[in-house]
Amino acid sequence: MDKNNYFSTRRTIRKYDLSRPVSEVFLRELLAKASRAANTGNMQIYSVIINRDPEKIAALAPAHFCQPAIKGAAAVLTFCLDLNRFNRWCELNGTQGGMNNLQGFTWGVIDTSIFAQQFCTVAEMEGLGTCYLGTTTYNASQISDALALPSDVIPVITVTVGYPAETPELQDRLPLDAVVHSESYHNPTDAEIREFYAAEEANPASMKFVTENGKQNLAQVFAEVRYPKAANEQFSRVYKEFLKDKGISL
Amino acid sequence: MDKNNYFSTRRTIRKYDLSRPVSEVFLRELLAKASRAANTGNMQIYSVIINRDPEKIAALAPAHFCQPAIKGAAAVLTFCLDLNRFNRWCELNGTQGGMNNLQGFTWGVIDTSIFAQQFCTVAEMEGLGTCYLGTTTYNASQISDALALPSDVIPVITVTVGYPAETPELQDRLPLDAVVHSESYHNPTDAEIREFYAAEEANPASMKFVTENGKQNLAQVFAEVRYPKAANEQFSRVYKEFLKDKGISL
Numbered sequence: 001m002d003k004n005n006y007f008s009t010r011r012t013i014r015k016y017d018l019s020r021p022v023s024e025v026f027l028r029e030l031l032a033k034a035s036r037a038a039n040t041g042n043m044q045i046y047s048v049i050i051n052r053d054p055e056k057i058a059a060l061a062p063a064h065f066c067q068p069a070i071k072g073a074a075a076v077l078t079f080c081l082d083l084n085r086f087n088r089w090c091e092l093n094g095t096q097g098g099m100n101n102l103q104g105f106t107w108g109v110i111d112t113s114i115f116a117q118q119f120c121t122v123a124e125m126e127g128l129g130t131c132y133l134g135t136t137t138y139n140a141s142q143i144s145d146a147l148a149l150p151s152d153v154i155p156v157i158t159v160t161v162g163y164p165a166e167t168p169e170l171q172d173r174l175p176l177d178a179v180v181h182s183e184s185y186h187n188p189t190d191a192e193i194r195e196f197y198a199a200e201e202a203n204p205a206s207m208k209f210v211t212e213n214g215k216q217n218l219a220q221v222f223a224e225v226r227y228p229k230a231a232n233e234q235f236s237r238v239y240k241e242f243l244k245d246k247g248i249s250l
Numbered sequence: 251m252d253k254n255n256y257f258s259t260r261r262t263i264r265k266y267d268l269s270r271p272v273s274e275v276f277l278r279e280l281l282a283k284a285s286r287a288a289n290t291g292n293m294q295i296y297s298v299i300i301n302r303d304p305e306k307i308a309a310l311a312p313a314h315f316c317q318p319a320i321k322g323a324a325a326v327l328t329f330c331l332d333l334n335r336f337n338r339w340c341e342l343n344g345t346q347g348g349m350n351n352l353q354g355f356t357w358g359v360i361d362t363s364i365f366a367q368q369f370c371t372v373a374e375m376e377g378l379g380t381c382y383l384g385t386t387t388y389n390a391s392q393i394s395d396a397l398a399l400p401s402d403v404i405p406v407i408t409v410t411v412g413y414p415a416e417t418p419e420l421q422d423r424l425p426l427d428a429v430v431h432s433e434s435y436h437n438p439t440d441a442e443i444r445e446f447y448a449a450e451e452a453n454p455a456s457m458k459f460v461t462e463n464g465k466q467n468l469a470q471v472f473a474e475v476r477y478p479k480a481a482n483e484q485f486s487r488v489y490k491e492f493l494k495d496k497g498i499s500l
Contacts, residue, residue: 229348
């Protein structure tokens with residue numbers, strides 16, 4: 001990995017070289033650096049659980065729909081919003097933490113994400129590969145059981161880690177003008193929207209998804225196959241109920 | 251800034267050298283690199299609004315309680331969860347986006363945070379200083395008005411930017427054992443909780459906060475002065491109502 005070029009050429013790695021283990025000591029060094037990133041009020045309302053034991057990783061895999069990235073990972077890190085430590089410190093000091101609500105949830109998701117992202121950057125600059133799994137908020141309850149999470153601790157992000165055994169293509173990104181606005185929000189015209197997505201739609205991999213799924217276009221693949229509304233709404237109800245069981249009411 | 255040591259010595263910068271402006275072209279280069287970070291399904295459900303015009307920054311400042319970091323910033327970046335672009339692309343393609351719910355909100359906050367954090371890292375490694383403002387989720391409605399945000403666009407994070415005019419002390423962090431767990435969550439004993447916070451409580455700056463605020467201990471400063479429960483609950487109601495007005499129902 002070329003450190004000077006790292007930020008321009010960053011790739012997600014889903015296949016790992018398992019002949020090269022990743023020690024807990026090394027992961028802790030990387031996490032110590034990652035924890036230097038900013039966080040709300042310096043409260044550090046996050047925790048991370050490191051799984052390296054293959055049996056424990058296997059126990060987590062079904063909650064992540066047994067994606068190849070988790071099954072072949074040297075380590076799996078579950079980053080959690082953690083109000084447990086802070087709330088108990090408050091109780092021990094005769095007061096009550098007040099973040100078991102939408103504000104605390106949002107700050108916690110932000111801080112957990114910043115910490116996870118800084119870990120990925122530090123780890124990748126040291127030669128490791130990482131992959132974010134988007135499944136953590138679907139099956140938070142199973143993950144919570146597998147990791148013995150107490151009340152006030154919520155799984156938010158899972159990252160798989162290992163030395164890379166692949167060099168995938170660099171993924172497309174939308175044109176920068178789609179994402180960056182100057183002084184105020186520029187609401188794109190319909191023509192601009194079409195233009196923003198034109199390159200991604202023309203990509204052979206995208207066209208293959210459309211054909212394979214019997215859809216007419218790429219937007220339908222996203223909205224009807226990958227992230228269908230009814231499923232998202234159902235998983236939202238389940239996640240909200242889980243949050244409530246863990247003590248956080250939105 | 252020593253690049254080799256950057257991750258171990260990262261500091262938040264609140265005072266900027268305004269004799270050194272930060273061009274939009276430069277910010278866009280940094281944001282292009284930041285956008286190489288991972289995001290959910292490569293949908294890039296985020297936007298960022300760059301404010302460099304001092305009048306526009308002044309208009310944003312009250313929503314951030316006129317913190318010094320915003321008043322003296324060379325640029326202010328508001329990172330938003332943006333479902334507008336994606337939902338309109340879906341509509342133009344005869345389908346409907348399905349993320350205006352808790353799952354979409356959570357993914358959006360994660361992706362917006364990852365993007366913002368990667369921007370801060372890239373910017374700081376190029377010699378800039380940054381400061382996250384924790385006020386964005388308090389006064390989202392005023393920020394939305396100032397930046398002309400349409401439906402489906404939600405301010406999540408604000409970062410102020412400029413060349414550093416200070417070198418603050420490195421901030422304390424909790425011992426790594428407070429944050430990192432091996433294989434499953436270790437629920438700390440009361441004695442461990444006390445130990446985790448002992449160094450921060452003994453810090454002269456912390457002791458000054460306790461005295462100044464007429465409290466008995468640092469936990470009370472956090473729970474009763476900085477982040478009081480009643481205020482967080484009120485801001486939660488306001489943010490939830492704002493989300494709903496913008497089209498997102500939790």
